[in-house]
Amino acid sequence: DAGVIQSPRHEVTEMGQEVTLRCKPISGHDYLFWYRQTMMRGLELLIYFNNNVPIDDSGMPEDRFSAKMPNASFSTLKIQPSEPRDSAVYFCASSKGQVYGYTFGSGTRLTVV
């Protein structure tokens, strides 16, 4: 299995631009999670899906952030407009119906200048 695949690995964008991060979970996993990691705040859960349905988006910082999961093999996290404080590493993770053993992707390092 190729694991959780995220793209792009690195993204540098200017403030005000739209950013879209992509994730392909492990086939057969029914839970998908978006996390953000910064030095100040550590690993924060932004949103998670079960069977493509958003279950909890209470961690999404504000309306500039949105996430979708149109099918079982693809999810996006969009930031519009982006701000410098959004600079972080964004991880996608998936799980097969368990509350442990999440598999994380390699992350997208986002820099907003």
Next chain:
Amino acid sequence: GQSLEQPSEVTAVEGAIVQINCTYQTSGFYGLSWYQQHDGGAPTFLSYNALDGLEETGRFSSFLSRSDSYGYLLLQELQMKDSASYFCAVSPDYKLSFGAGTTVTVRA
């Protein structure tokens, strides 16, 4: 909500044993997980304790005491490749919440 406390840094020499403690407060509890993250990499799952006691996986062991809201990760026979950050995490449901992480530095 959830809060977790773990030491920020630990340094040890190759071959030594390191114990990383984790105390937690949570409104609901399924279990305590441990993840390893090398610099610039993805967090990788190490172990999970749902019940009290010790779980052993090779050189790594994890312990849980639910009554004390406490657990630890034990790293034995330390190797240079064990230099990484280690995170404890609690699962009140599927919303896995992570501690701030412990940076382990292994010296020759």
